[in-house]
Amino acid sequence: SCQVCPKCCARDPTVGKSALAQMFRNDGAHFQKNYTLVSVQQAQTEFFIFDSAGKDLFSEMLEKLWEQPNVLCLVYDVTNEQSFNNCAKWLEKLRAQAVGVHIPGVLVGNKTDLIGRRVVEQKQAQEWAEKHGLEYCEMSVKEMKNFEAPFHILAKSFHQLYKEKVETFHSLA
Amino acid sequence: MRAIDWCRSSAGAALVLATSSDEQHPAENVADGSSETFWTTTGMFPQEFIIGFPKCVKISKVAIQCYLVRTLRIERSVSKDPVGFQQCIEKGKILNLNQQGFCGNNVLSFSATYLRFIIKSGFDHFVSVHRVMAEGTAENT
Numbered sequence: 001s002c003q004v005c006p007k008c009c010a011r012d013p014t015v016g017k018s019a020l021a022q023m024f025r026n027d028g029a030h031f032q033k034n035y036t037l038v039s040v041q042q043a044q045t046e047f048f049i050f051d052s053a054g055k056d057l058f059s060e061m062l063e064k065l066w067e068q069p070n071v072l073c074l075v076y077d078v079t080n081e082q083s084f085n086n087c088a089k090w091l092e093k094l095r096a097q098a099v100g101v102h103i104p105g106v107l108v109g110n111k112t113d114l115i116g117r118r119v120v121e122q123k124q125a126q127e128w129a130e131k132h133g134l135e136y137c138e139m140s141v142k143e144m145k146n147f148e149a150p151f152h153i154l155a156k157s158f159h160q161l162y163k164e165k166v167e168t169f170h171s172l173a
Numbered sequence: 174m175r176a177i178d179w180c181r182s183s184a185g186a187a188l189v190l191a192t193s194s195d196e197q198h199p200a201e202n203v204a205d206g207s208s209e210t211f212w213t214t215t216g217m218f219p220q221e222f223i224i225g226f227p228k229c230v231k232i233s234k235v236a237i238q239c240y241l242v243r244t245l246r247i248e249r250s251v252s253k254d255p256v257g258f259q260q261c262i263e264k265g266k267i268l269n270l271n272q273q274g275f276c277g278n279n280v281l282s283f284s285a286t287y288l289r290f291i292i293k294s295g296f297d298h299f300v301s302v303h304r305v306m307a308e309g310t311a312e313n314t
Contacts, residue, residue: 048217068218070298101297162299166198166213169301172240173209 016110020075020141020150021051045155066097071154072105074134076125079117084109084125091132104157106135106150113140174310176233180288181206185227189255189287192220203305208238211301214292221291223255224305229286232309235262237290241300244293249285258289284312 039045050065072094076083087107094103107129109120122138129136135153139146180186182204191200193215200222202210214220229251237245248258261283288307292300 046216068294070217158298162213162215165297165299166195166301169211169213169240172301173211173303 016075016077016141018051020108020110020139020147021049039155043159045158047151047155062093063097066094069094069098069103071158072103072134073108073150073154074105075108075110076120077111078109078120078125078138079111079114081119084120084128087128088132091134102161104135104154104161105133106137106153107132108150109136109138110141112138112145113143176308176310178206178306178308179226179230179232180204180224180305180307187225189223189225191222198301203302206304208303211303214295214300216298218295219291219293220300221289222302223287223289224307225255225287226285226307229284229312230307230309231282231284231312232288232307233282234306234308235281235288236304236306237302238304239300239302241296242292242302243296246291246293248289248291249283250287250289251284252286255287255289258287 050069052062052065072091074087074090076087078084091105094105107125109122109125112118126136135157137146137149137153139149141147177184180203182201183206186204188200188204191212193213194200195213195215198211198213200212202212203222204224212222232249235247239245245263246260247262249261250256250258261281285307288305290302290305292302
């Protein structure tokens, strides 16, 4: 089976979200694209990625961009506490956009390469993610470390949702 | 002439296109005459499938059995090939009309060689379509 999920990536400016989206979807390719494929249990999950700008200037466009979102990737900068604090705002915005529908999501701490400048601890972020029903992972886009993890987490969650829904359809039939 | 359901593979109907193709739940399931089997959408909306009839038929009733479909548009074509579609039915909030049975029992009268079912939005990430029905008679040609 093949799932296509429009994936909302929200973040504050400069946390490195676009770098993540670009690295992941281009996978060494010489052209830009905004979709990518991930395999989970022999099922292919195709991501159609909406990279949402973190600047307030663009916030009005988000509602249009985020119509019927399927999964969420929320990126913050581990060296910037404000970017972490803003995650609550982004999450709230997205959930308001999808009332009554479960949106699997992952919180991603980026820039783990800047060890000396880190201000948001893993434990703190992990707890926040858990409290809000999100998965958690960390990465360094700069060092190309773990940058595939959020996509694999989301593909797995989305595939799981699909399997559960199909079970429901079976029981209703 | 007796009216029959043309959306049945046993009546010569063929699925010519579907935007989702889980091998376990193919679009052919909407035309097998069974409510137990179904087609699932696997991703972003809109999603659609096109059913072709063996000839141009005069349709008087269209119905669909589905779950979690929010808005649906049905288009028809009278061409030999599946092109030149024009809208004939648009329904919103289908789920709320009739959750378990055939939805949108409209009395209609139009000709078609192809019907295109476009699911514009759903109440969930995924929706299912169990059966479609288009009752009518063959046109005298």
